[in-house]
Amino acid sequence: MFPTKVARAAGTGASVPVECCQVCGHAPLETVLSLGYMPPVNQMVPIGQVPRQQPWFPTDLLYCGKCELVQLGLAVDPVIIFPPEYPYTSGTTRLLRDNFADLCAESGAMLKLTPQDLVIDIGSNDGTLISNFQKAGYRVLGIEPTEVGKIAAGRGIPTLTRYFTPAVAAEVKREHGPARVVTAANCFAHIEDVHSIVEGIIDLLAPNGVFVSESHYLIGLLDTFQYDTVYHEHLRYYSLASLAHLLGMHGLEVFHARPIPSHGGSIRVYAARRGVMPIQPSVARMLAAEPRGDAMRARLKAFRNDVLLSKLRLMSLIRDYKEKGMRICGISAPSRASTLFNYVGLDDGIIDYVCEIAGSLKIGKYMPGTSIPVVEESRLFSDQPEVAIIFSWHIADELAPKLRAKGYRGKLVTPLPVPREL
Numbered sequence: 230m231f232p233t234k235v236a237r238a239a240g241t242g243a244s245v246p247v248e249c250c251q252v253c254g255h256a257p258l259e260t261v262l263s264l265g266y267m268p269p270v271n272q273m274v275p276i277g278q279v280p281r282q283q284p285w286f287p288t289d290l291l292y293c294g295k296c297e298l299v300q301l302g303l304a305v306d307p308v309i310i311f312p313p314e315y316p317y318t319s320g321t322t323r324l325l326r327d328n329f330a331d332l333c334a335e336s337g338a339m340l341k342l343t344p345q346d347l348v349i350d351i352g353s354n355d356g357t358l359i360s361n362f363q364k365a366g367y368r369v370l371g372i373e374p375t376e377v378g379k380i381a382a383g384r385g386i387p388t389l390t391r392y393f394t395p396a397v398a399a400e401v402k403r404e405h406g407p408a409r410v411v412t413a414a415n416c417f418a419h420i421e422d423v424h425s426i427v428e429g430i431i432d433l434l435a436p437n438g439v440f441v442s443e444s445h446y447l448i449g450l451l452d453t454f455q456y457d458t459v460y461h462e463h464l465r466y467y468s469l470a471s472l473a474h475l476l477g478m479h480g481l482e483v484f485h486a487r488p489i490p491s492h493g494g495s496i497r498v499y500a501a502r503r504g505v506m507p508i509q510p511s512v513a514r515m516l517a518a519e520p521r522g523d524a525m526r527a528r529l530k531a532f533r534n535d536v537l538l539s540k541l542r543l544m545s546l547i548r549d550y551k552e553k554g555m556r557i558c559g560i561s562a563p564s565r566a567s568t569l570f571n572y573v574g575l576d577d578g579i580i581d582y583v584c585e586i587a588g589s590l591k592i593g594k595y596m597p598g599t600s601i602p603v604v605e606e607s608r609l610f611s612d613q614p615e616v617a618i619i620f621s622w623h624i625a626d627e628l629a630p631k632l633r634a635k636g637y638r639g640k641l642v643t644p645l646p647v648p649r650e651l
């Protein structure tokens with residue numbers, strides 16, 4: 230039933246090209262966009278370390294004409310893209326914290342959860358999502374492969390430091406019983422062996438259990454030219470149609486879906502075993518609004534052109550600043566900035582440094598693929614460079630007033646969706 234020749238990079242210590250669809254096995258896939266070669270976003274070299282060779286990986290987006298999935302053209306061994314010192318923590322932005330609180334409130338009310346119910350979060354990171362369910366009084370367990378899981382454990386959130394596999398699912402179920410809710414926020418598009426992950430999730434779910442996933446949304450990505458979210462952690466870029474197809478292959482039915490603001494535009498999708506939950510009108514409404522087949526091909530072609538123009542416009546803006554002798558720094562170093570820096574070609578001649586809030590694990594390292602240092606944000610206020618480009622542009626509305634309140638007086642610029650001064 231499930232394709233067997235799908236690319237598997239885990240254990241290779243390297244990468245494997247995606248030559249047929251990761252979900253349905255269809256080949257050949259159609260190339261949508263090529264961003265060139267990119268370094269892994271989470272292997273940041275400490276400042277001052279002697280430069281050594283680093284791997285760079287081809288970064289292409291491919292489209293499956295059969296199941297509508299847009300996917301990365303290369304699977305990289307998780308050991309390379311999720312190193313143990315993985316510096317991303319999800320608790321750091323207000324928008325994400327608010328979203329996870331909303332997920333807990335929405336699902337608690339809709340599913341009428343009770344204190345006996347077990348909620349399991351896959352890819353639980355620093356525990357930001359699951360802590361909401363814990364505070365609401367449910368039994369909880371986080372499953373997280375990286376060291377960041379220890380932050381959650383330190384806060385008293387039960388956390389298993391393991392990669393999620395069907396074997397781990399079986400072990401968890403033996404120990405804790407079946408789950409009423411399994412959540413996977415911003416990781417369901419990352420794990421390469423997606424069919425065994427879904428099987429593991431189904432094994433964990435009680436008969437009336439519900440799987441809630443949050444993923445970056447393909448349609449929003451196309452709308453706002455978010456090519457910067459294309460990097461090797463993100464193997465798949467779901468529309469509701471492609472996600473529903475994947476879950477349907479395993480007997481799961483989507484019964485509610487809605488857009489959420491996370492990461493510049495995501496979808497929250499609720500699924501259960503077929504027939505268990507009444508299907509809400511949101512599902513048909515979202516599906517009807519998505520292009521498919523030739524309409525999707527046309528949409529992807531337009532996207533490719535828009536991405537190119539966006540790069541040229543940003544360079545044009547930067548060129549004007551540099552002609553005037555202005556100093557340019559960056560605000561925040563999210564993973565997505567790595568793709569933007571390397572696709573546009575920003576180097577330490579253009580960007581003097583990138584600021585992160587005190588405490589960030591990225592401070593003291595170079596931006597991936599460059600010699601641009603990441604420094605503590607206080608430098609921005611003492612230095613007052615003429616221009617600051619916000620690389621977490623999807624939360625620019627949250628960041629800009631804070632930067633002004635703290636005393637930054639220069640120009641604030643967003644690189645996407647349209648390069649412009651705020």
Ligand SMILES: [Zn+2]
Binds near residue numbers: 252253293294296
């Ligand atoms: Zn497919």
